[in-house]
Amino acid sequence: TAIQKQYETAGAMMAIAARSELVQPYNFPPLVWEYLVTGDISSIDMIFDIDNVYKNTITSLQEAIKSDMSEEEFDSRFKLKFVVNDSYGNEVPLTQRGKTESVTLSNCGLYISLANKFRLDEMKQNLASIRKGLWTNFNFDPTPTLDGPTLEFACCGQKEILVDVLKRITEFRSIREERQAIFWRVVEEFTPAERSLLLKFSTARVNLPPQITDSTTLL
DSSP states (O other): OHHHHHHHHHHHHHHHHHHHTOOOOOOOOHHHHHHHHHSSOOOTHHHHTTOHHHHHHHHHHHHHHHSOOOHHHHHHHHOOBSEEEOTTSOEEESSTTTTTOBOOTTTHHHHHHHHHHHHHHTTHHHHHHHHHHHHHHHTSOOOTTOOHHHHHHHHHOBSSOOHHHHHHTOOOSSOOHHHHHHHHHHHHHSOHHHHHHHHHHHHSOSSBOSOOOTTOOOO
């Protein structure tokens, strides 16, 4: 579909950013980078990392199962049906009668299993399209040693811009040493966000490339 083609294009653009070292600030959670490498999301904990409301609901249900709570107490506390909110906040039935079927203490484990499976699977179609575009553009398959953080670093570069690194990539021309010293004293007082804005103003980059050598000159 047209939407899936757009996701493939997004993946291709990420690959171009990594190959050209024109890195971009892709603000994705760890589960996205893991899926782009492995083609899977390994743990519901990764969903918990980006959805505290869902995490609190599932954790409370798990604690209820382990407790000596009665069916009446469970129903009074939770009042749940076999539905789950997706990542957009839309209510989705988990069974054929999900919107009318009540979650009880005895079937709570099934509800947790179905809800977790839905939340793990719901983004996979779009992520699969991004992954296809990414690795098609790279023109090779991910290696067994590659992990999510490494791929993120290749696409996004060094997120925190350190003064020492800026000094390595900056070349002054016709600027007296005392003025250079003043410049660096000011930059040292900058926050990482302000250093990023300085880099963007000077070079149009928002992050530093993954490879910084003594011969690299950006500013």
